[in-house]
Amino acid sequence: MRFYLLQRALERSEELALFDLVAVDELLGRTVGHPGHGRLRQALELYRPAPFTRSGLERRFLELVERAGLPRPSTGFNELGHELDFYWPKQGLVVELDLYETHGTRGAFERDRLRQEDLLLEGIRMTRVTGPRLERDPERVIARIARLLAQGEPQCR
Numbered sequence: 001m002r003f004y005l006l007q008r009a010l011e012r013s014e015e016l017a018l019f020d021l022v023a024v025d026e027l028l029g030r031t032v033g034h035p036g037h038g039r040l041r042q043a044l045e046l047y048r049p050a051p052f053t054r055s056g057l058e059r060r061f062l063e064l065v066e067r068a069g070l071p072r073p074s075t076g077f078n079e080l081g082h083e084l085d086f087y088w089p090k091q092g093l094v095v096e097l098d099l100y101e102t103h104g105t106r107g108a109f110e111r112d113r114l115r116q117e118d119l120l121l122e123g124i125r126m127t128r129v130t131g132p133r134l135e136r137d138p139e140r141v142i143a144r145i146a147r148l149l150a151q152g153e154p155q156c157r
Helices: 002-015 020-031 038-046 056-067 104-119 132-137 138-152
Strands: 074-079 082-088 095-099 125-130
Touching: 002 038, 020 038, 020 074, 056 082, 056 095, 056 132, 056 138, 082 104, 095 104, 095 132, 095 138, 104 125, 125 132, 132 138
Parallel strands: 095 125
Antiparallel strands: 074 082, 082 095
C-alpha cells in the first residue's frame, strides 16, 4: 500500500508540473540508508530513461553504483568533444572503464592522457577503473567512487 501511495504522489507531482527528477536524485544522494530511500529509488525507475551502455562491463558498473545508492551518472556524455563513460556533472567526476583490449595501443594511451588533461583543465576530475579490478574487488571500487563523489560535492556554508 505504501508503495502505491508513493507512486501516486510522484504521478500527482508530475500532473502539477512540480516533478523534478534531478532534485529528487540529489535528495537520494544525500539520504542513503534513510527509511524509504530504496522504495523511492524503485518508484522513480518509471521516470528514468534506460541508461546508455556499450558493454557488459559498463552495465555491471552501473548496477553496482545503483545498488550502493549512489547518484546515477550520465552515461555516454560528451564533454569538450570527448565521450565519457560515466559522468557526475554536479560533483565534477568522470569514471572511465578501461580494458587493455580497447586501450592497449600507443595511440589510445596518448589520447587517454590528453583527454584526462583537457577535462582537468576545465575542473573535471577523472578516475580510471580497469575491468579486472572491477570484477576482482567491486565493493572497494564502489567505496572509492563514493568517496570521490563526496569530495566533489559543494560544501554547505
